[in-house]
Amino acid sequence: METLVASARENSGAQARGLTTGEPDQPWFRTWAEVHADALRMAGALGDDLGPGRVVAILAADPGLIAPAVQAVWLGGGSVTMLHQPTPRTDLAHWAEDTVRVLKMIGARLVLLGTPFEELAGVLEESAIVYRDLAGLTGGEPLAEPVAVDEDATALLQLTSGSTAEPKAVRITHGNLYANLRAMVAAVDLTPERDVAVSWLPLFHDMGMVGCLTVPMAIGMSAVKVTPADFVARPLLWPELITRYRATVTAAPNFAYAIVARRMARADDGDFDLSSLRFTLNGAEPIDPSAAQSFTDEGARFGLRSNCMVCAFGMAEATLAVSFAPLGRGLEVDVVDADALEQQRRAKPVSPDAERARQFALLGHPLPGLDVDVVDDAGQQLGERQVGRLRIRGAAVTPGYLTVDGPLSTKDEDGWLDTGDEGYLVDGQVVICGRRKDVIIMGGRNIYPVDVERAACQVEGVRAGNAAAVRQDAGSRRERFAVVLESRLAGDENAEKALRKEVAARIVDAVGVRPSAVVVLAPGSLPKTPSGKLKRAATASLVPSN
Known part of the structure; x- marks a missing residue:
């Protein structure tokens, strides 16, 4: 049995811990044991639609339905793909065309359709896409025995969110997923008996799917999940849930911290209690030190620790996380001379009040099992504070992509993957300057x-x-x-x-x-x-x- 599913099964017996969904209107708590029981029934109902090598796509927003569905597919030996969701502004004809291309590219034989996308059933039917109603899969006989797969089997096909029109999926194996999961747990000392996660991140994104659902489910840690639409409609729901559930862990891109900082600045004293937070992970997009600092500054009035911010570097090609800044040190920046950076490609330290100073967030050391280096355009390794191409390798790094033109390897002969980022190393910590193609x-x-x-x-x-x-x-x-x-x-x-x-x-x-x-x-x-x-x-x- 692969270690990922074995870990989820082993930790499902924690009766006091589980998943809360449905906030803010209809909170619904289920223990991980109950989620696991639903997953077994879903797997049983899906029957021959599951099995080694079978790809199942999911289109749903409710984390309460998605969590057991994902585990069900893994219990049945298949892999999961979370489809990108249409928004109110989406042209459904274009969405259907793109979705059909994605489903053909990944070889999916089935879509599990759930709230609030049931009305798209007709669109799928017109495109000859087979689907099942997600909400109707929990009434059957449970799967008798999980299907064993090896660690090289695909667990997750993570659709990339790049800027090109061509779809692409990162192939994340069970071994990749479990290696990155264990590395993250070790890096931030996650303890199921102590920690509670609150998240609104989308489950079709790696930070939401891997970091804020798979990790809690695998280690038996309580989690509270709402949808991105809930956050967009009312950003202060996020600190409200942290307060209500005494959350210790949360994560978001930089822009969300900036938005909530502005809203908290207008809130009354006593509206929130953020004193329970151990760390707030900041990743998935370039980190603006001033925006990150504004969140901790505004949060201080509500008990937020000044050193809670953990800046991170991650990418789907590494399953999720590549590096985390050291826990308990808060936001740390490297201040460099802009002229040396732009003209000499060197990160020369200067005083923060220098005329042309640049600030970059320090993103920490590589997680256990991962290596990061910096090379020039000829592939020669560069020294500390020399700016070049960032590469990664290790147990969590994907073996390849699925594309419309077929499989594509991601690594060179030595196992290195080019991240597409420009950056440098300082005291072993990763610094990102920007995407190379956008410079x-x-x-x-x-x-x-x-x-x-x-x-x-x-x-x-x-x-x-x-x-x-x-x-x-x-x-x-x-x-x-x-x-x-x-x-x-x-x-x-x-x-x-x-x-x-x-x-x-x-x-x-x-x-x-x-x-x-x-x-x-x-x-x-x-x-x-x-x-x-x-x-x-x-x-x-x-x-x-x-």
């Missing part, structure tokens, strides 16, 4: 889009986390960049003009170069992946041609 090269300087975007978002009227710097004429002598942002001022000609002027001036102050254009859009207009990341290629098309 803007002007006058021999490497300008990182995140610096431009943070400068734009500091301007009053720009929606936090909703600015994108995009390359123009990349690789040519005319290379430059434009900025596309969201603002509630969109449509007001005079207000837009003033906003564009102020944004351009702030960017010049930050990076010393003026954008070719500043495009102002209404809220909700920026193209994003299903997990909320900016789609730079699609965003570039919104910049008017000269």
